[in-house]
Amino acid sequence: MVxxxxxxxDRTKMLLLILLPIAVFLVAISIGRYxxxxxxxxxxxxxxxxxxxxxxxxxxxxxxxxxRNLMAMLVGAALSLSGAVYQGLFRNPVVSPDLLGxxxxxxxxxxxxxxxxSRAATIQLSAFLGGIAAVVLxxxxxxxxxxxxxxIVNLILCGMLVSSLFSALVSFIxxxxxxxxxxxxxxFWLMGSLSSTLLSDLYVFWxxxxxxxxxxxxxxxxxxxxxxxxxxxxxxxxxxxxxWLIIGCATLLTSLSVSVSGNIGWIGLVVxxxxxxxxxxxxxxxxxxxxxxxxxxxxxxxxxxxxxITVEIPLxxxxxxxxxxxxxxxxxxxxxxxxx
Amino acid sequence: xxxxxxxxxxxxxxxxxxVGPLSFQVEKGEVVCLVGPNGIGKxxxxxxxxxxxxxxxxxxxxxxxxxxxxxxxxFAKVVAYVPQGxxxxxxxxxxxxxVMGRNPTMHELSxxxxxxxxxxxxxxALMGISHLADRDYTEISGGERQMVMIARALAxxxxxxxxxxxxxxxxxxxxxxxxxxxxxxxxxxxxxxxITHVPGHAFLCADKVLAVGRDGFFAEGSPDAVLTEETLxxxxxxxxxxSEVALRRxxxxxxxxxxxxx
Numbered sequence: 199m200v201x202x203x204x205x206x207x208d209r210t211k212m213l214l215l216i217l218l219p220i221a222v223f224l225v226a227i228s229i230g231r232y233x234x235x236x237x238x239x240x241x242x243x244x245x246x247x248x249x250x251x252x253x254x255x256x257x258x259x260x261x262x263x264x265x266r267n268l269m270a271m272l273v274g275a276a277l278s279l280s281g282a283v284y285q286g287l288f289r290n291p292v293v294s295p296d297l298l299g300x301x302x303x304x305x306x307x308x309x310x311x312x313x314x315x316s317r318a319a320t321i322q323l324s325a326f327l328g329g330i331a332a333v334v335l336x337x338x339x340x341x342x343x344x345x346x347x348x349x350i351v352n353l354i355l356c357g358m359l360v361s362s363l364f365s366a367l368v369s370f371i372x373x374x375x376x377x378x379x380x381x382x383x384x385x386f387w388l389m390g391s392l393s394s395t396l397l398s399d400l401y402v403f404w405x406x407x408x409x410x411x412x413x414x415x416x417x418x419x420x421x422x423x424x425x426x427x428x429x430x431x432x433x434x435x436x437x438x439x440x441x442w443l444i445i446g447c448a449t450l451l452t453s454l455s456v457s458v459s460g461n462i463g464w465i466g467l468v469v470x471x472x473x474x475x476x477x478x479x480x481x482x483x484x485x486x487x488x489x490x491x492x493x494x495x496x497x498x499x500x501x502x503x504x505x506x507i508t509v510e511i512p513l514x515x516x517x518x519x520x521x522x523x524x525x526x527x528x529x530x531x532x533x534x535x536x537x538x
Numbered sequence: 539x540x541x542x543x544x545x546x547x548x549x550x551x552x553x554x555x556x557v558g559p560l561s562f563q564v565e566k567g568e569v570v571c572l573v574g575p576n577g578i579g580k581x582x583x584x585x586x587x588x589x590x591x592x593x594x595x596x597x598x599x600x601x602x603x604x605x606x607x608x609x610x611x612x613f614a615k616v617v618a619y620v621p622q623g624x625x626x627x628x629x630x631x632x633x634x635x636x637v638m639g640r641n642p643t644m645h646e647l648s649x650x651x652x653x654x655x656x657x658x659x660x661x662x663a664l665m666g667i668s669h670l671a672d673r674d675y676t677e678i679s680g681g682e683r684q685m686v687m688i689a690r691a692l693a694x695x696x697x698x699x700x701x702x703x704x705x706x707x708x709x710x711x712x713x714x715x716x717x718x719x720x721x722x723x724x725x726x727x728x729x730x731x732x733i734t735h736v737p738g739h740a741f742l743c744a745d746k747v748l749a750v751g752r753d754g755f756f757a758e759g760s761p762d763a764v765l766t767e768e769t770l771x772x773x774x775x776x777x778x779x780x781s782e783v784a785l786r787r788x789x790x791x792x793x794x795x796x797x798x799x800x
Contacts, residue, residue, distance in 0.1 A: 289626075433614055
């Protein structure tokens, strides 16, 4: 009886969580400099697909607001998903997806491309490759260090080293960059923004998709991995295989996210905790919940970023302003503190 | 034969053996206690037998097959490990912790099904902790956590259970409740190997004792044969006297260790 009832509340919760990003999307798409109704979104979509003539409002909707909103949801879901699996994999609730240097590597890639004056597409590619390169470097260093003892602490330490190395390289590029043109561009890019998202950028969805599917498929195994390497192995899990599969997917998602939206902190750290408050710790439910909440959250933040004042506020600033107090709230609420 | 260890040498680095060479066998249905002082390499030996450390020499045979031939998943189908009940970083429900024991029997990408949860419930009932199923594993007591770890190992459906000091950090009542469960499982035909810090436990529930001591000392045999006053005193470096207590409930006699420290 009790179990039946709890299963029913679980189902209601999941349904509400699925409706959440849809609701935020419907609000976000209709407000802005050109307020539109949901009907005109439909008209605009039909015109886009049939190739019919569009008015300015419809053009703004299809070419600017729609891709931007969709990208916000994509990036929000990807960062939250990566953060949630990393917290389990590294058995640490205060871990975020940039742990192994993906974000700083991608930042370096972008800063370098901006410094040499590349086009937007090249900046994206350079950022993506920078993120992947950083984690590959971490993996190589870890392999050298962990010849005999295959401890996860080694991996985290290598991640910290590479992360701060790339952070220093970004600072160096900023230091030598032209202070009138390049430096502001790099700085603004690093603070995170979706304002320049184009309809054509949405192709990244096809890269996000397989990584998300793989992580969702192995979600129950993350429960076991979070108990530690030895216990997971004794429960029959091929720890090394799953660890690198998960790191690979999370790195792909994080690097892609940074390459299309810049550095947006806090989401990967805070959203999984928010999801835990709603559906509990079991990764079977936690990962889908994190994705849904994360997509709604970043879309909300991006809408605030473009609506609050006349100029765009960088996303990283808003996520930090919301994230830090929320984390403090979690600390107050938690029974035993985070690091016990 | 469940387990056969031949000339096994264990350690963390090649050329630096911690314990061994030693050989022993465990028959199906036996309860075996591993005793010895701190730092002698009991845990190292355990980790090697479990495949977490590579042997520096010798071999380990599980159900007649060289343990090196097992994959992690195959190994978990024949050997279930009961770790000390530590606290994971996230508050999983007890039911979700126990069902993790079903992993070796599940497909790689699937989540536990109804029959896996039924198995988990069954094992919780066997350990007498059904009422904890919906509680957070992080919020229950140390003794209860140990019971949950045993239930999870039972959910693996293996005959061999390997327990790492199942009674450490437990109060006197919980220590003896866990020991009672070990005896109950032995009665159900499980083969159990456990490390214990209390030699008296061996008299209470073991069929066989493995004693590891300094200077390469190793003895294998029945508790009465191995755990003499002399051996115990040498093992732990304190004078120990054995005594027999006649139980009031039935006519059995139980041996107890009395340390003479004054």
